[in-house]
Amino acid sequence: DTAAEAIILERLRTAFPDHYVIAEESGHNGTQGLYTWYIDPLDGTNNFAHGFPVFCVSLALYEGDQPLLGVIYDPLREECFTAVRGAGAFLQRGERQTRLQVSKTTEMVDAMLATGFPYDRHTSDLDNLAQTAVFLKRIQGLRRAGSAALDLAYVAAGRLDGYWEFKLHSWDVAAGVLLVQEAGGQVELIDGSPFAIAPKLSLVASNGRIQHTMRDILQATS
Incomplete structure (x- = not known):
């Protein structure tokens, strides 16, 4: 968790020095403003520790209390889920990108x-x-x-x-x-x-x- 988060924080600070960051391991970073990143470097920590193959990296950018950008990466399945507000949600697997759509189940x-x-x-x-x-x-x-x-x-x-x-x-x-x-x-x-x-x-x-x-x-x- 800690090592992965440090890498992500370093990249974000370089690219967006004025953005606020809330991360699972290190807490609050920077000065609170309009834009906030939410980082979970390893969601499913207990799974990872036990060798259970369900975990991911999660990052999101918010404007105030509403999301602008979301990324979830599953390293084992090499699946990258992304969404941008107003532009849809997508799944990237290798060279293939597909648009995400919720199920049609009604009952x-x-x-x-x-x-x-x-x-x-x-x-x-x-x-x-x-x-x-x-x-x-x-x-x-x-x-x-x-x-x-x-x-x-x-x-x-x-x-x-x-x-x-x-x-x-x-x-x-x-x-x-x-x-x-x-x-x-x-x-x-x-x-x-x-x-x-x-x-x-x-x-x-x-x-x-x-x-x-x-x-x-x-x-x-x-």
Whole structure:
């Protein structure tokens, strides 16, 4: 984490010396202004440490509390997911680039969802167990891969139909949110308010077609 983040920070400071940076390992860097980078040099750290092949690098540029640019790179699969506000979302694999589009699933019984569990689940009542139990009874399948950034990228790519999680950090989701939005999906906070970046977030993202149902389940069980 630390070595990768240092390389990214050095490049950003050289290219954008006036930009503010919030990174997982080093915290806040620079003087706060209009533009902020959110960096997670290794999303899925526990997976990486255990040799479980699901992790990525996530970077995002925000103007105020809204995303301008998002990049998620999966080094093992050599997949680079990118999005620019107003210009769409794309997947680059080698020489091939494809435009991302969310799935067309409309019924929960046909949906493949993903989630994660908060680090304080051992002591907190909001541990996502009740919510997970309800969804498991309603959907086709549930995945817990251990990388919020990749979960969001997969929603954007149509590999997943939806995703929810509580108590996320800003750098976990900053890039993935824009990918989903630019691929035609929907992202909002679990309380129903519009997405805006914040230090801690509980959010629900989907193809848009099952968004209301997912949000209603989460609000009823939280």
